[in-house]
Amino acid sequence: MRTNMVLRSVGVVVGLVLIACAFVLAYVITPNYVVRLPDDTDAKRSYTGTFRTLLDAQEVAKGSLATAVKRNVPLAVERTVKVEETSGNTALVSDSRTTTAAGNPVEKTDWKYAVNRKTLEPSGSHPAGWTVVDAQGLTVSWPLGAKKKTYTGWRPETGTTTPLTYARTENRSSLSTYVYEANLPPTRITDPQVLAGLPPAVPRTTLALVAQLGTLSAAAKEQLAALLPTLSDPVPLSYTLASADTFWIEPETGSVIDTRRSQQRVAGVIAPSNGAFLPLLPVSDVFYQQTPESVKDAADDADDGHDAIMLVGTILPIVVGVVGALLVAAALLIRRRRPRGTPTPDPDA
Structure with missing residues (x-):
């Protein structure tokens, strides 16, 4: 008994x-320790496309506008998003990108963010030793459990935000994904890493040729001709970025399954009198998207997370x-x- x-x-x-x-x-x-950005995240993605136009910085520096603009140049981008460290529910994430034109390096950037491991929003609660971008909105991915709504996305090139608008649901690589679209109007580029790869200035004589022979409208040529005597020599250049981007997101894990981008960069000068930007030359007009292999890798990662x-x-x-x-x-x-x-x-x- x-x-x-x-x-x-x-x-x-x-x-x-x-x-x-x-x-x-x-x-x-599950909600506190599983449904969050894994501490071993190391996602490598490849993209291919075309520089529909590409301005050769060395030719511009020589004043040779006739040979400065290249067309239909093959483009490739390699991107790695990696969790470098974690502190509780906050992760230090690096976003490194390398862009090449016909195999030649064009641009290399590496941004670091402190993000909440569940919402993927920037986190102010991180160790003092972390050096991170003071970003707003989503930076490297979507939150786990993404919703059919508009999010705020960060644009590191311009240091600004843009809406990430839910558009529709589509199958991508055998997964049901949410499709988001983002449109950035021409916005000044401010990131030092991006500006380091662009010509900082051009001789005033080169701009005089633009005023005479360039593809600007008659009104813009007249404005530039009037502006030239007030500018220093060489003339400092400023740049804008405009883009139309589409992202396919697996909602449960927030994984970016596919990406398609169309971006334009334009060089211009700032009028000393009022600070207005006068666009002059297209620096690049590009279209690229994720390779089929990278789409499959992203889908496999999403399956593992699920x-x-x-x-x-x-x-x-x-x-x-x-x-x-x-x-x-x-x-x-x-x-x-x-x-x-x-x-x-x-x-x-």
């Missing part, structure tokens, strides 16, 4: 503990909960044995 009582008690306690563990797995461990969330958040809690419930039920069914020789009570007595 004592053995049965012990077994009943142990069975009930162990069963209840397992049921409690199932709830902890589903409602504590499987991890499903395992810890659904499958294990169900298995552990069911085993716990069966233990409790089995323990309650254990009957007490009567000692030998104990008469059975007479119900009529």
Whole structure:
């Protein structure tokens, strides 16, 4: 009898503990430690496309406008998003990109962000030793559990934000994805890394040729001709970026499955009198998208993330909960044995 009582008690306690563990797995461990940016994130993505136009900085510096503009140059971009460190629910993420034109390096950038590992929004709660961009909005990816809504996206080249607008749902690489679109109007480029790869100034005589022979409108040529005498020599250049981008996002993991970009950079001068930007020359007009291999890699990563969330958040809690419930039920069914020789009570007595 004592053995049965012990077994009943142990069975009930162990069963209840397992049921409690199932709830902890589903409602504590999964949302707080599984549904967030993994600390081993190291996503490498490749993109290919075309420089429909590309301004050769060396030819511009020589004043040779006739040979400065290249057309239909093959483009490639290599991008790596990597978690460098973590501190609780905050991650230090690097976003490095290398752009080449016909195999020749054109631009290399490396931005670092402190982000909340679940929302992917910038986090001010990070170690003092981290040197990060003071960004706003989404920087490297979408939040886990992305919604059909408009998010705010960060543009590191311009140090500004742009809406990331939900447009539709589409299948991409056998996954159901949310499609977001972003449109950036011509905005001044301010990032030092990007500006380092662009001509900082041109001789005033070169701009005089632009005023005479360039493709500017008659009104812009007249404005430039009037502006030239007020400018220093060489003339400092400023740049704008405009873009139309499309992103395919797997919503549960926030993974970027595919990307398509169309971007234009334009060189111009700033009028000393009012600070207005006068566009002069197209620096680059590019179109590129993720390679099929990178789309597949992104889809595989999203599948792995989905499987991890499903395992810890659904499958294990169900298995552990069911085993716990069966233990409790089995323990309650254990009957007490009567000692030998104990008469059975007479119900009529």
